[in-house]
Amino acid sequence: MRVTVIGAGIVGGAIAFHLARRGGDVTLIDSDEPGMGASSHSFAWINAFGKEPRHYNELNRRSLDCWDRFARLLDADIGLRWGGHLTWASDCEGGEALKAQVAKLQRWGYAARLLDESEMARLEPGLRPGRVAAAAISDNDGHVLPTLAARACAERVAEMGGRVMANSAVTGLDSSGGRISSVLVGDECVECDAVVVAAGVATTEIAGWAGVYVPQQESPGVVVRTEAMPPTLKSVAALYCPPLEDGQPEVHVRQGADGVLMIGEGSQESLAQDDSQAHADELVARAARYLPDLAGARAVPVPVGYRPMPEDELPVLGYAAAAPNVYIALMHSGITLAPLVGELAAMEILDGARVDTLEPYRPERFA
Ligand SMILES: Cc1cc2nc3c(=O)[nH]c(=O)nc-3n(C[C@H](O)[C@H](O)[C@H](O)COP(=O)(O)OP(=O)(O)OC[C@H]3O[C@@H](n4cnc5c(N)ncnc54)[C@H](O)[C@@H]3O)c2cc1C
Known part of the structure; x- marks a missing residue:
């Protein structure tokens, strides 16, 4: 055919x-x-x-469960990394919502669980999460290039x-x-x-x-990058960090197999159009409040991408x-x-x- x-x-x-x-x-x-x-x-x-x-x-x-096999079949270095997705809420309302989300995912058989601050620190020693009302990890999540x-x-x-x-x-x-x-x-x-x-x-x-x-x-979206950096995230694949101030979106961070950190704001579907250097600098600075190793990292703006x-x-x-x-x-x-x-x-x-x-x-x- x-x-x-x-x-x-x-x-x-x-x-x-x-x-x-x-x-x-x-x-x-x-x-x-x-x-x-x-x-x-x-x-x-x-x-x-x-x-x-x-x-x-x-x-x-x-x-998600097919990715390892797919990577094996492709037989190429495609930067596939596992380690889970770590997120937390800094206020009670967000904490209750996160607990409810984890309970639902567990009913659906998805590997998500609550964890405490000591485990967060063990997983990511360089993370400064601030106030933690509740935290969760979905252990099987990963990322790829x-x-x-x-x-x-x-x-x-x-x-x-x-x-x-x-x-x-x-x-x-x-x-x-x-x-x-x-x-x-x-x-x-x-x-x-x-x-x-x-x-x-x-x-x-x-x-x-x-x-x-x-x-x-x-559906425009912007994910900014840094230059390649030494390992900043030690074990988790992706971090979703709560807003630093009211009205601000959360930021999400991950470090690719190439050492480049990628930083976005809001959820995976949030609309964003600002691909200026100033905004890229600001996003890196916001992420650095949680990951001090990022302070001074050079932000590389990436033009707006359009999600299908x-x-x-x-x-x-x-x-x-x-x-x-x-x-x-x-x-x-x-x-x-x-x-x-x-x-x-x-x-x-x-x-x-x-x-x-x-x-x-x-x-x-x-x-
Ligand atoms: C900012 C952002 C963040 C995202 N985050 C995530 C995430 O965390 N996790 C996740 O799973 N997904 C995420 N997505 C979504 C994901 O990236 C897309 O769903 C996926 O890349 C779609 O792949 P695709 O092959 O369908 O489309 P594309 O990668 O857009 O491929 C379509 C191809 O068609 C080609 N094409 C177009 N017109 C023609 C033509 N006339 N002739 C020949 N070729 C043509 C284009 O050149 C292009 O290469 C994100 C997307 C964006 C933009």
């Missing part, structure tokens, strides 16, 4: 990789280099901590005989007999039996060419009724979800299966 995958981010890359492993004849196309879209802007926390409703939490958790992972997917696809077309924008789709017969890349027509649209924020436009409606919200964000914030996955050989793969939390989505999408595309787990996420809900 000839499958053309549009978009070589972490999601399209993972789908193309699993298709190629299973014998699909894959062409992977990106208008840029692999992994340079939303995947390159991501905080890349692999987790299901705040993911709701329950079926979506399960989906994220299953994918998504651009390296997307690049590794593209390399493995090429090694397995697939075609990778980087710096090649898809400009149109040709159809015949109600099905997409080829994908247009400049003057070239890439003939195919199925098309996967995994083009991140551009998915809405490209799916629209095939008559498929996939609405998105605009379906209108209802849940993934959009599956063949579209309006274009039966067009498979849509659009989602936030694509870093967490890519390994599982890659496996399940390849099964649906090549075997014609309909995987029950993906039923809540079908494109038809927007039709």
